[in-house]
Amino acid sequence: MENEKATPPYLEVNGLVKWFGADRAVDNISFGVERGKFLTLLGPSGCGKTTTLMSIAGLHGIDGGDIRVGDVTYTSFSKKLFLPPEKRDIGMVFQSYAIWPHMTVAQNVAYPLEIRKIDRAEIDSRVADVLRLVGLGDMADKLATQLSGGQQQRAALARAIVSRPRLLLFDEPLSNLDLKLREQMRVELKRIQNEVGITSVYVTHDQSEALVMSDEIIVMSKGRIEQKGGPHEIYAHPVNRYVSNFIGVANLLEGHVIRVTSPGHGEFEVNHGNERVILPCCLGEGLKEGAAAVLSVRPENVEARRKDPGTPRLEGEVLEAIFLGNCVDCRVRWGAFEWKVLAHPRDRLRPGERVFLHLDPDHSLAVQP
Amino acid sequence: MRTEAAAVTLAGAPRSIGRWRSLFTQESIATIAVSLIVAAAVLLPLATLVVSSFRVLDDLGFSTTWGLDNYRLLFTDHVIPGAFVNTLLISTGSMVLATVLGVSLAWINARTNCPWREKLEPFNLIPFFLSPFVGAIAWHNLAAPKTGLINALARNTLGIEGHLLNVDNIYGVIWVTGIFFTPLVYLFVVGSLRRMDPSLEDSARTTGAGLLRTTLTVTLPLVAPGILSGAIIVFVTSAGEFGVPFKLGAPYGVETLTTQIFTKAVGDDANYYLGASMSMALGAITAFFIFVQQRYIAPRSFTTVTGKGFRPNVVDLGRWKWLALGLNLAFILVAVVLPIFCLVVVSLHPVWEGEIILSDITFRNYVKTLAFWRTDSISAATNGIFNSFILSFAGASIAMVLSLVVSYMIHRTKGFGSRMLDLLCVIPIGFPGIVLAMGVLVTYIKTPIYATLWILLLGYITRFFPYGQRNISSVMLAISEELDQSSRMAGASWITTLRRITIPLLKPGIFAGWLLLFIIFLRELSISIILYTSGTETLSVGVYYLANFENESLTSALSVAQTVVLLACIVIFRRMAGREALTA
Missing domain, CATH: 2.40.50.100 (RNA polymerase II/Efflux pump adaptor protein, barrel-sandwich hybrid domain)
Structure with missing residues (x-):
């Protein structure tokens, strides 16, 4: 946390506070992510990691702090600024995948491009490219309901990256898959993220996922950051009992x-x-x-x-x-x-x-x- | 510091954004507008009704003063106390009858090996869609002492003097109300019987409990909330039912609160203020029971329903299955086949005197009631057909748009606003149509919408939009909020998300709700009877008019026409919505 760098990070969360009723779900946390890096928010349920992610996404308002990506301010409590989620240019993969069941895989993936009013020919070629990238090249015309869990996962990822957004957010995307598939997907997810190079924030309660995929890990507890560091650092040099117990x-x-x-x-x-x-x-x-x-x-x-x-x-x-x-x-x-x-x-x-x-x-x- | 910040967010996310630049988003404008409309539509009539009940009309019938006389009259009037008692008797009797029949049929169809049970189920549900008023007319023609078809047959074939059956009394009212509301109980119970996890019963059996003991100690307690809910709904609906006591009770001295409210609301000695105090009394009873049902009973019934599709245990009835089949068929006979058959027969005779005379058969009654282009047609009937279709179509469409936004608010936004809306959507269910209609009447009687179709539309939507809202909500609860959120994240605005994601996903619920409201509006009587004026008759008001001022044959002809349309809707409904879409 202390090793602030001279150049500001690409994504910067500063003094974020979020209340739910009388509970402080997120309690004044600050962190940054360098461009192209993969950051994981790790912690048990209720530690505020998903709330932090939703605050970045703009799916709810915040009660203090600022969130900025590049030169765009997403939310600023002091300046009373709130960019609606659809204006933030974020790709997001949800826990339930949220693949729309009334559309085919290709329609799902094309949706963000249609919203951006890109012309049909380019949409088609980009959808085909990204489906190939995630390994669903031959599934384009399947309905979402015909896909297995792992395939829905890939489709959700394709939909999130197809518009080449500023930021990728993952909300426990692997938690609904069985163990084997989970281990396979986390390697693949990381490979695809590397390939597209989009700065990513990943939320999970699974420490091994965090260790495998992340450039950096933030361990959270009760709305606060316990430790931030690389996977090896967190594992080998936990700062306190909590982190030591949670990681491994x-x-x-x-x-x-x-x-x-x-x-x-x-x-x-x-x-x-x-x-x-x-x-x-x-x-x-x-x-x-x-x-x-x-x-x-x-x-x-x-x-x-x-x-x-x-x-x-x-x-x-x-x-x-x-x-x-x-x-x-x-x-x-x-x-x-x-x-x-x-x-x-x-x-x-x-x-x-x-x-x-x-x-x-x-x-x-x-x-x- | 802590409490201050808590107070800011207590109202939830939309509010804390609301203080910001995005106060006027599509979402907030739409939801605030709809909340205000719903609040005004629901609360205004009820508030005016309360106020009106304390206005006392002077002897000349011109001016009013404040006072409690209207409430005093509830106890001292020579008719009203009796009507009050009759209402309670009829509601209790109908509740018992409908519950016994509904639970038996649900159990037979869901959990036994009774023959043809799958094929018979749709017929068990038909009375749900038909008009109980028309049912009363049919049963009057079947079992009136003199002109009843059954009694005439009994006199001719069995040589009985006088009559075999008589429905023109309080028992007749209970009988018709009970059989017509049986599907309500059925629908409340059958879902939890079908979806019950069979391992719950199996584990009781493995501990050594026999079939009977398992049924009594496991199955029944699990279904009890559903049974109780159904029973309460029948009690409340019966208390608010106008058509049946109007046809089979009032002419024979069995007045109820609804028939008395009607008398006070229309006619020469109309006294809206006394009508208002009676409505308050009736509304207090129904609202109390609905409150109990919604607050204490409905939440418990979810515990048996896990949502997963189970194959429930089937009880082998042995030879008793023929008795079960007999009960099932008998119900369909008395609730569907006999009434419709009788109406058709009566409608084909110029005058009905209890006997089928083949040489007299004529379609003249249909021409007089349906052929709007002819000058000798009865305008109350033909107006009713037009008006009802307009009202049903417009009412169902507007109500579903309203329901969609309201459901969205309740389930997709959190905080104070959504809880208020949730409550507002239960309130209309707590008050019978006739009570709400009295409120609408006293609220708008001096405005230009009185004596137009608009006031009827307003009454219909206010009373029944919660049914549509429930249809949408049940689908909305089943689809993840993340489906909407991912559309926002993909860059789509709220309105685009609604159009391209939310509405397409909700389509089955929207359509089922629309059709249900269309059916309800097409047969609606108790609101219409209070709010109609000459020229704004509805289909059921047309039937009422014919029953009151013309003869049974003409009445039956229009009743048959209404029934045919409703039956057609049922067929469509089952195709589109599946068999349990009705469960409230």
């Missing part, structure tokens, strides 16, 4: 920082019964000596060994070991705490076994609680 699976241990050994590194003491366990770790932003913190360790960064490593000594009992093919998903009981551990199948861990947990200090991160 993590073991979260409460305790406090007892020593800063070098910038960004230190030792963390776990509050764990009477035992005093001190673990070397990386330190998240703003953590000083003595600060209360949460240690976040991903399951893939915990190793379960049978040999006693000495200190730090984390001895536990395997509760369950679920074989997943390429790895074994284990729960290890350590006092009142249950570790999530991804072990290698060749280790052949069995329930009831005593094991010692080894944490890699470079992948153990103390963050703000």
